Amino acid sequence: MESGDQIPELRVTPDKYLPHRYAGASGDFNPIHIDPEFAKAVGLPGNILHGLYSMAQVARAHTEAAGDPRSLRRLSVQFRGMGAPEQEIVVTATVKEADDGRVVTETKAAQGDNRIIRNAEAELAV
Amino acid sequence: MAVNTEAVGKEWPAATYQASRAKIAEYANVIGAENPVHFDKDAALAAGFREVVAPPMFCVVYSAPAMGPAILDPEVGMNFAAMVHGSQEFEWGEPVCSGDEITTTPRCLEIYEKDGKGFYVFESTSVNQDGEQVVRGTWTNIVRGV
Numbered sequence: 387m388e389s390g391d392q393i394p395e396l397r398v399t400p401d402k403y404l405p406h407r408y409a410g411a412s413g414d415f416n417p418i419h420i421d422p423e424f425a426k427a428v429g430l431p432g433n434i435l436h437g438l439y440s441m442a443q444v445a446r447a448h449t450e451a452a453g454d455p456r457s458l459r460r461l462s463v464q465f466r467g468m469g470a471p472e473q474e475i476v477v478t479a480t481v482k483e484a485d486d487g488r489v490v491t492e493t494k495a496a497q498g499d500n501r502i503i504r505n506a507e508a509e510l511a512v
Numbered sequence: 513m514a515v516n517t518e519a520v521g522k523e524w525p526a527a528t529y530q531a532s533r534a535k536i537a538e539y540a541n542v543i544g545a546e547n548p549v550h551f552d553k554d555a556a557l558a559a560g561f562r563e564v565v566a567p568p569m570f571c572v573v574y575s576a577p578a579m580g581p582a583i584l585d586p587e588v589g590m591n592f593a594a595m596v597h598g599s600q601e602f603e604w605g606e607p608v609c610s611g612d613e614i615t616t617t618p619r620c621l622e623i624y625e626k627d628g629k630g631f632y633v634f635e636s637t638s639v640n641q642d643g644e645q646v647v648r649g650t651w652t653n654i655v656r657g658v
Contacts, residue, residue, distance in 0.1 A: 398544055411535075411542040413576050428593070437597045442543040442569040449568065454559070455547065455607065458568045462601035462650075 387481050387489050387512065396447035396477040400435060404471055408439045435469030440495050440502050447477040448491070448508045456511070459488075463506040473497040479508065487512055515630040515658050517623045519588045526617040527578035533610040536566045539573055556609070563609035571602055571647040575636050578616035579651065582634055588620065590632055591655050598631070598654035605645040613641040621650065630658035 387393070405419045414436055417424040425433045441463050449455045469475065479493035489510040495503040533553075540550035545567045548555035556564045566573075583590070608614060616638040624631050636649040 404542070407542045411539045412573055414572075438569065438572050438600070439543065441600060442567070445567070445569045446543060446545055449545075449547075455545075455549065455565060455567055458604060460601070460603045461568075462599070464599045465597050 388484050389481050391481045391484075393447060393451040393479045393481070393491060393493075396443060396450065397474055398443055399474045400439070400469075400471050402471050404439070405433055405435060408436050412436065412438065414438070430468065432470065435471060435502070437465040437469070437503075440465075440469050440475065443475055444477050444479075444493055444495050444503055444506060444508070447479060447493070448510055451479075452510050452512055458508065459511050460509040461506070463503045465502070466504050467497075467500040467502045469495075469497060469500075469502040475502070515623050515625045516589055519585065519620045520623050521620060522585075522587065523617060523619045524578065524582045524585070526615050528613055528615045529574040529577055531566060531570075531574060531608055531610055531612045531614060533564045535573065536564055536570060536610055539570050540567050543567060543569065561607060561609055563611050566608040566610075568602070568604050568647075570608060571604070571638065571649065574608065574614040575616045575638060575647070575649055578618050579634065579636060582618040582620065583651075583653065588623075588632060590630070590653060591658070594656040596654050596656075597651075599650075599652040601650040603648045605647065606640060608640065608646050612646075614638050614646060615640075625658055628657060630655040 409415045422433045477495045479491040483490040491508045493506045621633040621635045632653045634651045638647045
């Protein structure tokens, strides 16, 4: 990987009940993620994805590109637009530094025009 | 109104989590990680791991029991109705495998106000049963209208 290269794009569409399964797997049962009526009552359009689920997709795009879960050394993200179930997430990343087996990317996750993770940076050992 | 910064530097009790094959597989399935090293011991051993290995972001699972009390502490005093998870950073060390006992210690790193919002930054440090660091996390929650 060299500066300017793209890592393979990751596309995934979380189904309607993904937030419920993620709640069970992670232990985060905040009702804004699993109860559409509660979410609407607090001013959201509906139940929203867990930000850390979306972050896990950014992590996965990188570990799959490198082929090894050990390769991901660091990931920092900002959560901005809220993610929704049943909409495709696209993770993209561009290499901005590459030297001595260390690769740093600038990465983001979006659903259409809604960038749900931005200003993110990943560091890989390759 | 200024944010209350009294909790800066506060540490909360460490919490220990034992990683299991079942939880690692459940988590890997939900996030769509299909690498057999997360499900199959032989595949994990062949790849040089001690046991079935967790995806890196499994750190949120083993950190959660320690982070809950820190984030909910009335001394920190976040208004949850106006709170969002603003940003997150993880820096990984040793991989976490099934059977590992991971101990996480939370600490309040900083609390500050910017543009009418309160920023509450926590750090978590997680080590395995051999004292090796497995992850360091920086968790930033933003509270509107402080």
